[in-house]
Amino acid sequence: MNIYVLVKRTFDTEEKIVVSGGKIQEDGAEFIINPYDEYAIEEAIQVRDAQGGEVTVLTMGGEDAEKQLRTALAMGADKAVLINIEDDVEELDQFTAAHIISEYLKDKNADLILAGNVAIDGGSGQVGPRVAESLGINYVTTITNLEINGTTVTIKRDVEGDTEVLETSLPLLVTAQQGLNEPRYPSLPGIMKAKKKPLEEVELDDLDIDEDDVEAKTETIEIYLPPKKEAGKVLEGELADQVKELVHLLHSEAKVV
């Protein structure tokens, strides 16, 4: 089975986000594989181990993302591809990413493509479905279980806390939800082997993509942190007065009513 996993390099979940000059400061920050993508990698490895085939991890970004690809190789993926857009693309959005990735994948005959349900940074959850759409294959999002029988695929997906079971067929793109599996961490022999696994780097030119064709369709107007959490307030006095005051505060201070 020819399996691809879409992987994104994201901020470590433990990093404090600092915004300055309208940009998120990346200086000195730790980066990881987007946690939802880790479920996708783990699932891909399990499918390959059960069904045979090859797992290729694919990411789009700069040179720095090689580290996350190596980690995926150390977990057990067979090959890695870095679409390096560092020099070509300045502003990108979900359209940009999906377009470039599908251009790369269109002649790869992937049987199964896995991605994270969302990236913890952008959080749009769009890239996976968009890629499937442009490749013209089925897709199922937020899956929590995957069973493949020949070309028939039985999937459980998380629907706001409930579970939906559905059946579809390969070729297929799925996005992974928490609970799909327990991602392994790379073993030491895995880490040593990863050094020798192939990591291919391609640029937009190699894919015959013109920078203008992938120009972002959206515009980021402002980046800001959520407001600081204020200390809670405990109202005092007669119950009726408290209610009055609460309603008043909801109008005037919180401005939610």
Add this chain to the structure above:
Amino acid sequence: MNELKEAIKGGAFLVEDLDASRIFTPEDFNDEQKMIAKTTEEYVKNSVLPVVENLEHHEFEHSVRLLKEAGDLGLLAADIPEEYGGIGLDKISSALISEKMSVAGGYSITHGAHVGIGTLPIVLFGNEEQKQKYLPSSASGEKIFAYALTEPGSGSDALGAKTTAKLNAEGTHYVLNGEKQWITNAGFADVFVVYAKVDGDKFSAFIVEKTFPGVSVGAEEKKMGIKSSSTRTLILQDAQVPVDNLLGEIGRGHVIAFNILNIGRYKLGVGTIGGSKRALELAIAYTNQRQQFKTPISSFNLTKNKLATMASKLYATESLIYRTVGYFEERMSQLSPEEQKDGKAIAASIAEYAIECSINKVVGSEVLDYIVDEAVQLHGGYGFMQEYEVERLYRDSRINRIFEGTNEINRLIVPGTFLKKAMKGELPLLQKAAGLQEELLMMMPEEVGTEALAQEKVLVANAKKIGILVAGLAAQRFGTKLEAEQEVLVNIANIANNLFAMESAVLRTEKAIGRDGEEKAAQKLLYTQIFTQEAFIEIEQAAKETLIAAVDGDNQRMMISALRKLTRYTPYNVIEKKREASVKLIEAEKYVL
């Protein structure tokens, strides 16, 4: 390290200067090493910490299971060559595993005893058959290893062991009799490296399996800390050990024992870094969250002061320990494949850094003890409660100053080894000392530059002079009787400890500034300034006390005045520096650079 460089001599830091580019620092970890560290962290977090309570209550079936799991991840195989089922990693990766593992408390002692003192004697000194037979099962965790040196009557005096070995009449087995005390992993170990005296006088090492007739273990000890590790007596009653299981040569057991002790000390030092980081992290997180007088207690200046002191001590210790790890890596990676199979060549490489190993052990364990103590203090009454992790860290820390040679014994080793090396002409102490006395009489106060680290470099240079002066005068005064002057020796060791720590911090920061610029190395610079100044005060005190003990009359007055010249400098406002250094710590809620 492809380029062959002349390996750095052990103890050279006392008499010679080193270029910052020659030391290894934690900033030099490569991606694989970081990944290995991460895997170890994840393993500890996801597999070990959830069962810490069980382990603390001696449910050792978890230890056996966890070691097997560690084996599957390769976490037992770092120091075992590939041909024997290991991975044969570099010493830096192996050290990182020890550091990250130490957060697991007593279980890290289980792991360390297995991969370190339990298995390394066979890796380093075993013959081909022994390596083939035992190492693959150690790497996989299928068999668990332990090390049995201490006896009820012989601790620091390891060679005073009473356990005996006698070849049987058929010449097939050694028959061992005796008791080995406080043996880590004894509750579940399959293989023990045991020391016994052949015919009552030839100190030798043996590989003893639990299933050999006459081998048994005593009851589980009740300990103050590291309760997650098993500690029992190994009892040998006419134990039948096949002659093939003699490790190394008869009567040469001390070579194995002392080198394994050196490695044990060095690894212990590495482990203290992980524990220190964890304790500091807990202390900062708690002081950020705990409110008194409607204010988080981390906003009080005294808290800031404590946190910054802890962090700067940790920085210097981390610097000196990874510098030593780098020494080993450089030296070991330069051994030829033949030498790597030759116990003597390996022993010589390890013994070269006996001084550094002892310093790693002493400084690491004392800084850890300082940090866990302050961490408990910062927790107030809650730190005394077992629900808080810091309570366990405090108890777990204490043993580090005792095992692998007490810190007292290790302090005595430092000047002892140093003087021996000097006498053999391996280190130019005597030449330096001769020139120094004259230099001191002429010495004029030096103008200190304003660039970063200028003052610290002067302090390091002067600390070296102080060390040479004091060691030289003590050797002159007491000659061959110096060994009995333990107080003086310990003072010299304290000077060496502080000197090695401050120089390592300065060189690490210098390397970082060279690479990233001063702004990005600002926190490192602050730690270095704080630590260097405080370490220098201790050096001055130790030197003064020693001079007064070693020199009399006019000469004493002259030497004291020379010391005064060497200790003249304009100190920083260290209170201010610590407030500054605390800002980033409190914000990051962990040890941060």
